[in-house]
Amino acid sequence: MSVAVLDRPTLVLNRNWQPVNVASVSRALVMLWNESARVVDPDDFRLYDWADWARLKPRDDEPFIQAVTFRMRVPEVVSLTHYDRYRESTVTFSRRNIFKRDHSTCQYCGGRPGSSELTIDHVLPRSQGGVSSWENCVLACVSCNSRKANRTPEQAHMKLRKKPVRPEWKPMYAYSTMRIESWSRFISEAYWNVALDEGE
Incomplete structure (x- = not known):
């Protein structure tokens, strides 16, 4: 198994299909195996348990996990089977x-x-x-x-383009810079494009 593939991000939805976290592929597979999550196929929104997901063949253009006797598709989105709350997380100041x-x-x-x-x-x-x-x-x-230099913007006669604010937690803060295109079906396009100072 490729370590890089197992470390890829997987969007985690609660039972109501709201984004609540981002986990590694390896963590998502553990949740799938333990039946605490189902894989969501972003193309048709079908839910798969471990056995059903393992039977699907990876497409030629997508990453896969090589097991001993088969190849498994890499889950990009999972839905938790019991958790229905919306987790309020804070973004680490970094x-x-x-x-x-x-x-x-x-x-x-x-x-x-x-x-x-x-x-x-x-x-x-x-x-x-x-x-x-x-x-x-x-x-x-x-x-x-x-x-x-060592002045405020006013003292330096400079203007900030927008006021700095504490951002709300969103999946992009949970994982480095990788954006999975299929996530856009679960997170509105406005989420990706809106300036962070609007509505915050």
């Missing part, structure tokens, strides 16, 4: 999640120079009492961060 929240974009000039040319800027500088928090940290390109 460099990676700031990049996700700000879409790898400088919050002053709107540039997207690449991660090596982006820095974390404290809107209210630490020297003026600013803290490291969702509401005080944004991405800034090296040029804008140098221009702003």
Whole structure:
């Protein structure tokens, strides 16, 4: 079995088909084996238990898990069989999640120079009492961060493109950067495209 395949993300839905988590393929297979989840086929929304899923042959263009005597399709979406609550999770304050929240974009000039040319800027500088928090940290390109220096945006005559906020938990915060296309059938397209400061 390929470790990379087993580490791929699987969207986890509650019993009401609301996204509640993201798990690795290996964790999803354990839930399937323990009958605490069913695989959801994103093409026709059919539910499969372990035996039914194991009988399906992988298509030529999709990843698979090689067992001793058969190949198994990699589940992209599973639905829990009993859990019907919507889990309120918090997003960990981290460099990676700031990049996700700000879409790898400088919050002053709107540039997207690449991660090596982006820095974390404290809107209210630490020297003026600013803290490291969702509401005080944004991405800034090296040029804008140098221009702003140790000042507030107002003091530097610069304007933030949007107010930094604590993001709500969404599947994209649970797993690195991989976006599985089939997830869009369970998460509206607006979710992927809406600016994080709208409605938050």
